[in-house]
Amino acid sequence: MSRTAYILYRLVSLIPTLLGVIVLIFILSRSIRGDPARMMAGDAADKQVLETIRREFKLDEPLPVQFWAYFTNLLQGNLGVSYQTKRPVLTSLMERFPATLELTLTSLAFALLGAVPLGILSAVKRNRPIDHIVRVLSVGGISMPVFWSGLMLIWLMYLKLGWLPGGSRIETMTQPPPPVTGLYTVDSLLAGNWPLFTESVSHLVMPAFILGYGYMALLARIVRSSMLEVLGQDYIRTARSKGLSEATTILRHGLRNALIPVTTLAGLAFAGLLGGAVLTETIFSWPGIGKYVVDAILFLDYPVVMGFTLLIAIVYMLVNLLVDLLYSWMNPQIE
Amino acid sequence: MTRLVSVPPITRHPSPAPSAGWQAWRKGAQRLWRNPLTLFGLLVLLLLVVTAIAAPLIAPADPTAMKLGQRLRPPGSQFLFGTDELGRDILSRILWGTRVSLQIGVIVIGIAASLGFTLGSMSGYFRGPFDGIVMRVMDIILAFPPLILAMAIASFLGPDLNNAMLAIAVVHIPKYTRLARSEALALRESLFVLAARSTGASDRRIILRHIMPNSLASILIVASLDFGLVILTAASLGFIGLGAQPPTPEWGLMVADGRKYLVNAPWVATFPGLTIVLVVIAANVFGDGLRDVLDPRLRT
Numbered sequence: 001m002s003r004t005a006y007i008l009y010r011l012v013s014l015i016p017t018l019l020g021v022i023v024l025i026f027i028l029s030r031s032i033r034g035d036p037a038r039m040m041a042g043d044a045a046d047k048q049v050l051e052t053i054r055r056e057f058k059l060d061e062p063l064p065v066q067f068w069a070y071f072t073n074l075l076q077g078n079l080g081v082s083y084q085t086k087r088p089v090l091t092s093l094m095e096r097f098p099a100t101l102e103l104t105l106t107s108l109a110f111a112l113l114g115a116v117p118l119g120i121l122s123a124v125k126r127n128r129p130i131d132h133i134v135r136v137l138s139v140g141g142i143s144m145p146v147f148w149s150g151l152m153l154i155w156l157m158y159l160k161l162g163w164l165p166g167g168s169r170i171e172t173m174t175q176p177p178p179p180v181t182g183l184y185t186v187d188s189l190l191a192g193n194w195p196l197f198t199e200s201v202s203h204l205v206m207p208a209f210i211l212g213y214g215y216m217a218l219l220a221r222i223v224r225s226s227m228l229e230v231l232g233q234d235y236i237r238t239a240r241s242k243g244l245s246e247a248t249t250i251l252r253h254g255l256r257n258a259l260i261p262v263t264t265l266a267g268l269a270f271a272g273l274l275g276g277a278v279l280t281e282t283i284f285s286w287p288g289i290g291k292y293v294v295d296a297i298l299f300l301d302y303p304v305v306m307g308f309t310l311l312i313a314i315v316y317m318l319v320n321l322l323v324d325l326l327y328s329w330m331n332p333q334i335e
Numbered sequence: 336m337t338r339l340v341s342v343p344p345i346t347r348h349p350s351p352a353p354s355a356g357w358q359a360w361r362k363g364a365q366r367l368w369r370n371p372l373t374l375f376g377l378l379v380l381l382l383l384v385v386t387a388i389a390a391p392l393i394a395p396a397d398p399t400a401m402k403l404g405q406r407l408r409p410p411g412s413q414f415l416f417g418t419d420e421l422g423r424d425i426l427s428r429i430l431w432g433t434r435v436s437l438q439i440g441v442i443v444i445g446i447a448a449s450l451g452f453t454l455g456s457m458s459g460y461f462r463g464p465f466d467g468i469v470m471r472v473m474d475i476i477l478a479f480p481p482l483i484l485a486m487a488i489a490s491f492l493g494p495d496l497n498n499a500m501l502a503i504a505v506v507h508i509p510k511y512t513r514l515a516r517s518e519a520l521a522l523r524e525s526l527f528v529l530a531a532r533s534t535g536a537s538d539r540r541i542i543l544r545h546i547m548p549n550s551l552a553s554i555l556i557v558a559s560l561d562f563g564l565v566i567l568t569a570a571s572l573g574f575i576g577l578g579a580q581p582p583t584p585e586w587g588l589m590v591a592d593g594r595k596y597l598v599n600a601p602w603v604a605t606f607p608g609l610t611i612v613l614v615v616i617a618a619n620v621f622g623d624g625l626r627d628v629l630d631p632r633l634r635t
Contacts, residue, residue: 016471017475020472021479023475024476031492139619143619145571145574148590271480274482275480275483279571297575305487305490305491309484309486312483313478316480
């Protein structure tokens with residue numbers, strides 16, 4: 001099977017799970033106690049309004065009919081309308097998605113850049129002081145709730161020291177850069193606006209650090225244990241006995257093999273990054289989809305919760321597919 | 336000619352040694368005892384249980400009693416951790432909160448592990464269409480990031496601690512199902528299961544008496560590793576407003592309350608958060624230690 005055919009095959013094989021995901025979200029949305037029409041319209045609505053809503057959302061019809069209406073709307077890109085803002089959910093999600101992308105990508109980069117060296121160092125210097133420090137840092141990282149560590153950092157860096165801004169992507173009075181990618185850091189560079197670039201970077205530092213730290217901690221643990229296993233293998237002894245330098249042995253022979261199992265686990269752990277983004281955005285008033293959904297939850301704005309959950313599930317499934325492909329590409333033992 | 340390899344003489348144990356299983360447990364306990372981190376974890380968890388039981392005796396004040404004259408008092412000799420925006424003693428609320436967290440951990444893991452364990456054992460033993468359906472359902476649950484799915488379930492069921500616990504339990508089921516299934520798949524081919532079947536034992540009996548007891552150890556290890564994660568997830572839902580509702584002294588909710596007073600009264604958010612960190616670290620290092628002792632294969 002050629003590579004393209006394989007990728008297509010894998011994409012198609014996601015469809016049954018995706019259908020299941022849609023069914024699950026639909027079932028959940030119908031498990032609301034009380035009258036959904038009243039929830040949409042609010043307590044003050046009169047009978048006629050409620051009737052209109054019931055007809056529009058086919059709430060009087062049997063569940064399969066309701067599901068079919070929901071499903072065909074989905075296929076047309078209609079995720080419903082927010083009760084709160086009366087705007088299409090898809091439009092609002094798309095507007096906010098770049099903010100979330102910028103935050104998660106920066107956190108991901110930070111986590112990977114930190115986790116790989118720390119994990120290697122910890123494995124190579126096993127049971128030495130540096131290993132203990134890395135292990136304490138990583139246990140701390142996976143045990144700290146981001147909503148709390150974020151608040152503590154805001155208190156220190158913003159309220160006490162005043163070194164970094166306390167939230168949002170840029171200052172309220174600042175004009176955002178002309179949209180190209182939607183990522184303020186990239187767009188401001190493209191526009192050649194250096195002050196705006198430094199401003200958006202300074203806003204990004206704290207949330208990206210908080211979100212990335214937990215993921216880094218988890219990855220560092222995985223890299224460490226994978227590295228420890230690889231370093232005990234015969235081919236590492238062979239490499240050493242050939243007279244290769246320690247750096248070559250560890251990086252060329254050790255790391256390359258150790259990273260293979262790490263990719264799979266990193267993909268699964270990416271879930272933590274997506275979940276953490278919701279909390280981080282809430283804490284830092286970061287105008288992404290995570291903050292959008294938390295605001296919606298407080299107002300019982302169910303179409304938004306449904307749309308968001310579906311979008312995140314799709315992103316997560318695609319990330320794991322990507323990781324799987326990367327895994328087979330990195331591992332020559334898999335045909 | 337000299338012998339290069341010395342062959343040890345074959346000896347018989349004069350008396351039957353304690354069974355291998357018992358020895359493994361004793362060795363395990365010794366190793367657990369020697370690891371200071373694991374011991375620390377165990378100690379904190381024991382303290383958590385004791386505090387939860389003795390909360391009414393050791394808490395200096397009523398956790399929900401509002402004294403508006405004592406709003407946002409800083410930590411000091413009268414209030415060790417200060418008071419919150421309603422004049423409630425934060426230390427007392429944290430101490431009472433151990434009950435909420437312990438309850439969440441035990442109930443959530445109890446539901447998730449027992450359901451997953453049963454479903455997975457049946458799935459692996461029967462295989463066929465039953466297995467197919469169960470595993471597809473698990474795949475669907477696993478297609479979501481756990482916190483996001485728990486959030487969605489909890490928000491549709493309505494903001495309430497019981498709903499939050501149910502939501503967190505649901506997202507944890509697949510882990511146990513998959514583990515129990517893989518154990519059952521291996522066990523069903525073993526000689527003792529074959530022997531049981533040949534004596535006419537029913538499927539039900541084989542699963543309950545032969546399959547499940549033999550995979551219990553791995554289930555327990557994963558359950559102990561999950562404790563910290565479950566508490567963290569519940570606190571996150573509480574923080575968003577989807578978990579315990581006021582005035583319940585739940586730690587995540589307390590951090591959320593403190594967020595509004597970060598400028599003037601940072602202690603309101605600080606202490607409950609520190610407690611979460613302490614308990615989750617303890618649960619994680621204890622779980623790690625337990626896993627290393629009981630099943631080195633599961634080491635990640």
